Amino acid sequence: MDTKEKILDCALRLFARDGFEAVSVSMIADGLGITKGALYKHYLNKRAIFDSIVRRMDEQNYDNARRFDMPGNLFENMPDKFRNTGLEKLCAYTMAQFLYWTEDGFASRFRKLISLERYRNSEMNALYQRYFGSGLLDYIEKILEGLELELSKANLRCYALEFYAPVYTLINLYDGGGEAGELASMLKTHMENFVAGLERRSGISAAVVPAVPEKSEAVYPKSGKYSGEPYMSRMMGPNPLKLAEELLEGNLIREGGTVCDLGCGRGLTSVFLAREYGFNVVAADLWSEPEENAAFFASQGFGPDRIRAVKADAMALPFSEESFDAVLCVDSYHYFGRDKSFLNDKLLPFVRHGGYIYIAIPGMVRDCHDRLPRELLFSWNPDQLDYMHDVHYWRGLISAARGIDLLAVRQMESMEQVWQDWLIQDNPYSRQDGKAMEAGAGKYLNFIKIIIRKR
DSSP states (O other): OOHHHHHHHHHHHHHHHHHHTTHHHHHHHHHHHHHHHHHHHTTTTTHHHHHHHHHHHHHHHHHHHHHHEEEEOSSSSSOOOGHHHHHHHHHHHHHHHHHHHHHHHHHHHHHHHHHHTTTOOOOHHHHHHHSSHHHHHHHHHHHHHHOSSSGGGGGGGHHHHHHHHHHHHHHHHHHHTTTHHHHHHHHHHHHHHHHHHHHHTTSSSOOOOOOOOOOGGGGTTTGGGGGSSHHHHHOOOSSSHHHHHHTTTTTTOOOEEEEETOOTTSHHHHHHHHHHHOEEEEEEEESOOOOHHHHHHTTTTTTTTTTTEOOTTTTSSSTTOOOEEEEEEESSSSHHHTEEEEEEEEIIEEEEEEEEEEEEEEESSSTTTTTTOTGGGGOOOOOHHTTTOOOOHHHHHHHSSSSSSEEEEEOOHHHHHHHHHHOOOHHHHHHHHHHHHHHTTGGEEEEEEEEEEOO
């Protein structure tokens, strides 16, 4: 952090501990080991420091919302572009905000500051209401109204309260010593129950989340740029770019972060991560030659400072501990991650605390290994099909890991389109897979999205 950031951080620590009025500029300067004169070069007074803290929180809150394609300003009228925002996005955003307000040091201290001061300072109480009271309740109410469900407008406030009240309670339980991962799991269960109840009360039989638009390239604006032969010819299975785009929707990886593309194959996803998301990428694969991948990266304008090609075995990764802000595995994790000890012993040590693992793997709608459908056997033998399992299997396997929050395990939406992109390729593997899909194997298969956060 630069000096201005250090001043904000130190001040907020003191404000959260002692209260705003009790902290002086001298105390902040002493806490940093600088003089008051040096502090005044950056901020005119204590009030200017506090105003900068509030601006920082507003900016971060805005950015967090936009990551989930949510309205960024809690206090503006709902813009037309955010009408019909999906309920799934609201749930995902709420889960991320719960973790943000409890585990991010700066945000947690700000929350404690305004909680401490709201009973004796009307301005602090107004801030508290904006973030945790009536302002947030208004925000959720507008989102629910925008969904255009068959809900009584008079009862929207009650629905918003029903959705939000447990969030507020769980934050308070966290402050009382509750464990964030356990509380986040309770929050997830609450949101699932809320959605199910909303389905019943709104008189609809399908999911409350608005229907997925008809599949088209427009649904995948980032990966749609890579439909030309130079890119598609590097695919080694169903379109990994569309899988990656769906997988990373609303991702919380820090901008400019370092990401390991584990099982990168011929490097297509590595270029995608660097160009479309601005990540620094380590392209790791056991079977592809790093020199060939590096040549491809260079042809795309990326040197080893942005994408580094590495030959690596997932069972013995050659990296330093906590090297990565995130690990991405597209169409590879099922080959090496089916042992319950794999996450803790082989992968999590290389992810920083608070970092993420994003996984997209081929799976089954329902495990059927006891009686394999003949359609699947047109392309895969029983040993190969043993790598594919359903959502229930993967949830149980991943849940056994220690020190993680399991944020998502669910079926992906891009199944049909990623297969279409693969089957039109002219190579022996796609032609063989085509025989199974033409026979009807697709009705047994899916892709599964898994998102893990390391505590």
